[in-house]
Amino acid sequence: MVVGCLIAVVLLEVFLRIYNPFHFRVRGQQIELRANHEEFRINEWTPKLDSLIVHVKNNLGFRGPNMPDDFDNYLSIITIGGSTTECRYSTEGKDWPAHLAQDLQTNFKNVWLDNAGLDGHSTFGHQVLLNDYVVKIRPKVVLFYVGINDMGTKDLNSFDKGALKGNNNGAMNFLVNHSELANVVFNILRMWRAKKHKLEHNLETDLLKEPQMTMTTEAENAFLQTYKPYAQKYKARLQQLANTCKANGIYPVFMTQPVLYGEGTDDVTGADLENIKVWKEANGKAVWALLKTYNETTKMVAAENQCGLLDIAEKLPKSSRYYYDLMHYSNEGSEKVAWLAWQELVPILMEKFPAYILQENENEGSKL
Numbered sequence: 001m002v003v004g005c006l007i008a009v010v011l012l013e014v015f016l017r018i019y020n021p022f023h024f025r026v027r028g029q030q031i032e033l034r035a036n037h038e039e040f041r042i043n044e045w046t047p048k049l050d051s052l053i054v055h056v057k058n059n060l061g062f063r064g065p066n067m068p069d070d071f072d073n074y075l076s077i078i079t080i081g082g083s084t085t086e087c088r089y090s091t092e093g094k095d096w097p098a099h100l101a102q103d104l105q106t107n108f109k110n111v112w113l114d115n116a117g118l119d120g121h122s123t124f125g126h127q128v129l130l131n132d133y134v135v136k137i138r139p140k141v142v143l144f145y146v147g148i149n150d151m152g153t154k155d156l157n158s159f160d161k162g163a164l165k166g167n168n169n170g171a172m173n174f175l176v177n178h179s180e181l182a183n184v185v186f187n188i189l190r191m192w193r194a195k196k197h198k199l200e201h202n203l204e205t206d207l208l209k210e211p212q213m214t215m216t217t218e219a220e221n222a223f224l225q226t227y228k229p230y231a232q233k234y235k236a237r238l239q240q241l242a243n244t245c246k247a248n249g250i251y252p253v254f255m256t257q258p259v260l261y262g263e264g265t266d267d268v269t270g271a272d273l274e275n276i277k278v279w280k281e282a283n284g285k286a287v288w289a290l291l292k293t294y295n296e297t298t299k300m301v302a303a304e305n306q307c308g309l310l311d312i313a314e315k316l317p318k319s320s321r322y323y324y325d326l327m328h329y330s331n332e333g334s335e336k337v338a339w340l341a342w343q344e345l346v347p348i349l350m351e352k353f354p355a356y357i358l359q360e361n362e363n364e365g366s367k368l
Helices: 002-018 096-104 123-137 170-178 180-196 217-247 284-304 331-352
Strands: 037-042 052-057 075-081 111-115 141-145 251-255 277-279 308-310
Touching: 075 096, 075 123, 096 111, 096 331, 123 141, 123 217, 141 217, 141 308, 141 331, 217 251, 217 284, 251 284, 251 331, 277 284, 284 308, 308 331
Parallel strands: 075 111, 075 141, 141 251, 251 308
Antiparallel strands: 037 052
16 A cells, blocks of 8 residues: 555656646745746626736736836836735736836836736745845835735744745755645645635625624724734834845835725625624624734834835725725726825835936926
8 A cells, every 4th residue: 555655656746747737836945936927717707807807927927018128227116915916817907006007107207017916925925026036126116015914924834934935944845846746735735724714715705695793892802912913023024025125226115905894884785894704703893903903014114114105005995896805906996006006106206216207297296
């Protein structure tokens, strides 16, 4: 039996080396970006997104245009975040970074903006992406859309640690780096963990059918007391992101994170956004209160490090017009997020990079 299992493992390894139908973004201690790749999806779930969803990665592995030849002459911006940045189910040109790029062209010349968001990534992954890819490109600005995937995260578990470069996890890292089979198993475990913690999303959430959960004041306070202290480690990770950017001549801008759940009722469906069950042990009101702690931490780090800040978390209305589930944006939502970001980013860029202001804007401010 043991011999048979060994033979099966060897055969699987050989097969995966010849033909591997899986593509994962993490291999051992590195992030692997899929350059020059196109995905097509038929959307039969929600009218809030296009019926045909086209998702394209350029020659860098990001969404957006390839780097121009005269890159140094451009106002270059890269957005980094999780699924709410990547906007995996927004078709080309309809993710909010693409809208933001178009909006900025009304104020600035030679704008180049790429979307480096990666579904599921937190500040742990952002640091790896920054180290391995972005600092080599040296954009003038990096915009970090952060917070949602860091909530309740105190430290890396044994599987996540393998994704961080420089973290030697002995036999596991060796296997993942040298075995196709081990890499597949590792990533399936990561996906299972993400699903377990509700990091996955489905196209369109029926708010009126979502489970409800009422919490006493005592239960809500206990929940917050459990998870709020984790925001201190989140602060340290944001500080590291800021330090890395500044050390490499990149201007960091941080962006606070809105969600649908948390307060009041949805103006479209009338659904209760406070008592909707979001986490296993908490409803929308409690999780929104926790996210606000992380947003306040983001604002604090931006202020302490004299970084840019786009504080849109409470400016995006809690309306299902702007979301297809509890946190991801509809087409209309992506336009709104881009518009809110544009309003706050234009004055920052005009101050920091006045050479790129379009001539007609020089005496007109940001046209807000």
